[in-house]
Every structure is written in structure tokens, then in C-alpha cells.
Amino acid sequence: MTLALSDIPQLETERLILRGPRLDDYPVMEAFYASDRARFVGGPGNTFQAWRGFAHVAGMWALKGVGSFIITRRGEDRALGMTGPWVPEGWPENEIGWAIWDASLEGTGIAYEAANAARKFAFGTLGWTTAVSYIDAGNERSAALAVRLGAALDPDAKAPAFDDVDIHVYRHPKPEAFA
Amino acid sequence: MTVAFQIPELVTERLRLRLPRASDLAAHTAFRTSERSKSVGGPFDAGESFGHLAGIIGQWQLRGFGRWMVADRDTDEPLGIVGILHPVEWPGPELAWTVYENAEGRGIAYEAAVAARRFAYQKLGIERLISLVEGSNTRSESLARRLGCSQDGTFSYQDNLDIPVWLHPTTEAD
Numbered sequence: 001m002t003l004a005l006s007d008i009p010q011l012e013t014e015r016l017i018l019r020g021p022r023l024d025d026y027p028v029m030e031a032f033y034a035s036d037r038a039r040f041v042g043g044p045g046n047t048f049q050a051w052r053g054f055a056h057v058a059g060m061w062a063l064k065g066v067g068s069f070i071i072t073r074r075g076e077d078r079a080l081g082m083t084g085p086w087v088p089e090g091w092p093e094n095e096i097g098w099a100i101w102d103a104s105l106e107g108t109g110i111a112y113e114a115a116n117a118a119r120k121f122a123f124g125t126l127g128w129t130t131a132v133s134y135i136d137a138g139n140e141r142s143a144a145l146a147v148r149l150g151a152a153l154d155p156d157a158k159a160p161a162f163d164d165v166d167i168h169v170y171r172h173p174k175p176e177a178f179a
Numbered sequence: 180m181t182v183a184f185q186i187p188e189l190v191t192e193r194l195r196l197r198l199p200r201a202s203d204l205a206a207h208t209a210f211r212t213s214e215r216s217k218s219v220g221g222p223f224d225a226g227e228s229f230g231h232l233a234g235i236i237g238q239w240q241l242r243g244f245g246r247w248m249v250a251d252r253d254t255d256e257p258l259g260i261v262g263i264l265h266p267v268e269w270p271g272p273e274l275a276w277t278v279y280e281n282a283e284g285r286g287i288a289y290e291a292a293v294a295a296r297r298f299a300y301q302k303l304g305i306e307r308l309i310s311l312v313e314g315s316n317t318r319s320e321s322l323a324r325r326l327g328c329s330q331d332g333t334f335s336y337q338d339n340l341d342i343p344v345w346l347h348p349t350t351e352a353d
Contacts, residue, residue: 006240007182023241026267048337051267056230057239062184063201065230089204089229 008061011069011117018117020071021058025070025079029054032101040097040136066126071114080105084118092158096122096131111145123175134159137166145172186239189294196247196291199232203248206257207232210279220318221243244303249291259281261291263299270334274347288322308347
């Protein structure tokens with residue numbers, strides 16, 4: 001019996017479908033979170049942390065009306081990562097976030113395609129007038145994606161406060177740039 | 180744009196068990212950042228409190244069942260969190276309860292827990308329901324006894340704490 005119902009929107013791109021989180025996505029996220037690849041997003045972490053993190057991702061949609069999408073390839077429906085609006089408590093500004101869980105995606109342009117669709121959703125459907133991405137100073141792949149998306153370092157912008165983590169703020173072009 | 184999110188509501192004599200929402204965040208954060216949250220691993224900060232409340236809703240999205248915000252039926256004041264908690268590493272679905280300071284000593288947790296337990300048995304078809312109660316949490320242990328639970332082993336996680344497992348009676352299953 002499905003008791004909880006939500007109408008999280010679905011985004012489509014040339015190769016991808018971005019949809020709401022589901023229980024069967026969790027093992028992919030857990031494997032990612034346990035790996036060294038999670039070191040820029042608060043990991044690596046154990047099952048306790050991964051499950052709570054994933055539930056946080058799923059529940060943000062209800063609390064804030066926005067949240068992250070699960071990235072899947074058309075016709076496969078297997079979770080590859082997540083991207084979307086990320087607006088937790090303590091964030092100075094609205095963020096477009098991304099995390100690629102499946103390492104085999106590196107170099108495919110899938111992350112770019114997904115994040116671009118998420119940004120379009122934030123500027124279009126949500127009506128955001130500006131957006132940033134908060135990226136660990138050591139996360140070169142993520143910084144490269146931000147640059148490819150047209151974002152640039154904004155040294156004056158406030159970053160979320162974390163102990164022992166240096167966060168760079170990349171600001172995306174204004175929505176008008178995509179009009 | 181808003182995302183419609185619906186879960187079943189339960190209504191008791193004094194309470195409405197409903198979906199947590201953003202307006203509950205202040206009360207939830209007040210609890211999670213206070214000394215009263217020691218028995219659930221706290222105190223935590225405001226960022227964690229948000230993630231925790233979001234996670235409560237997120238479990239509904241992921242599993243189709245979860246925990247409700249227990250609200251005063253007349254005023255809608257948030258009083259605590261009660262329902263079925265089931266993280267992936269748990270030994271099974273747990274009937275879990277937390278009451279905020281303003282709800283203590285009024286039988287709120289008992290009233291909500293009875294309603295949630297009946298729902299778990301009758302609507303969700305859960306057959307074995309447990310509660311995990313830290314040994315030092317005497318108030319919570321008293322409630323487990325009042326609910327007719329009996330202790331059935333322990334569960335270890337995180338820092339290998341041996342948390343007593345309380346097994347619920349199935350008298351409301353029919």
C-alpha cells in the first residue's frame with residue numbers, strides 16, 4: 001500500500017529523466033556515500049549517516065516545496081546521482097547542487113546535462129532570480145562542471161559555515177542570460 | 180510552484196497526527212538543540228534539526244509510512260513526533276515517540292502512540308513492532324510499560340550502545 005503521495009515534478013532532457021527520490025535508489029547512494037568519492041559532500045559515512053542524508057533529500061521537497069531530483073538515463077530508471085535545488089537550514093542562498101553517485105558517468109557529460117536541466121527548472125518553474133553552487137575547495141571535478149555551466153567564483157558571497165571545510169561559492173549567470 | 184505531499188492523518192480525542200511542515204521547524208529545533216534531546220543523541224544544531232525534520236517526511240516518501248507531527252487538535256500547536264521509524268539498519272519497524280517540553284506529563288505520547296500502533300497493525304499490516312528505549316530514559320521506559328511492551332533483547336548501532344528493545348503486544352492487531 002502506498003500511503004504517502006507527492007507530485008514531485010519530472011524533468012526530461014535528451015538522455016535523462018530527473019525524478020523524485022525512491023527507496024530503491026538508496027543502495028546506490030549508500031555505496032557512493034561509503035566511498036572516498038563522497039569526501040567533498042560530508043562523507044565518507046556509514047549507513048546511519050547515508051540513510052538520514054537520503055531521507056533529508058527526499059523530505060526537503062515537502063518542507064521547502066523544492067528539492068533534488070534523482071538522475072536516471074531514459075529507459076533505465078536506475079539512480080545515477082542527484083541534482084537540483086538545495087536549500088537546507090543554514091544556507092546563505094539558494095543553491096543548485098549535484099552529486100554523481102555512479103563513477104562510470106565521469107566524462108559522459110551526464111552531470112552537465114542534468115545540472116543544466118535543474119538550473120532551468122529553478123530559474124523557470126521556481127522563478128529564482130539568482131543561484132549559487134557551494135563547492136569544496138578541493139573538488140576540482142565539481143568546480144570544472146560549475147565553470148562549464150557558466151558559473152564563476154564569487155569571492156564576496158557568503159559560504160555555509162563548516163568546521164575545517166573551505167567552501168568556494170560559484171555564482172550562476174542570471175536567468176536573463178538563458179532567455 | 181508547490182509540491183503536494185499527502186500522508187494519512189490520525190485524529191484522537193485531543194490530537195491530530197499530521198504531516199510535519201515548515202511552521203513546525205521552530206518547535207522541532209527548540210527540542211533538538213536542548214538538553215532534552217540527550218536521550219536521542221543530542222543536543223544538535225539548527226542545521227541538523229532541519230535535516231532531521233526533513234528526514235521524518237522523507238521516510239514517508241521512501242517507505243510509504245513514517246512518523247507524524249503530533250499537534251493539538253484545537254490549536255494545531257506542535258507537541259512532538261510519534262509514528263513508525265524505520266531506518267535501513269534498524270532491526271525492524273519501530274514505534275517511536277518524542278514529546279516537546281510543552282507536552283510532557285499530559286499523556287500526549289501515550290495517546291498518540293496508541294493511535295499510531297493501531298494504524299501500524301491495521302492499515303500497514305506490520306506484525307512485529309518494537310520500540311528502542313535508552314536505559315537511562317526512565318520516562319520513555321515507563322511509557323513502553325504502559326503500552327504493554329516487554330523487553331526483548333538489545334540492539335547495538337553507532338557506538339555499540341546496547342539499547343533495550345521493547346516488543347509491543349499485538350492486541351490491537353485484529
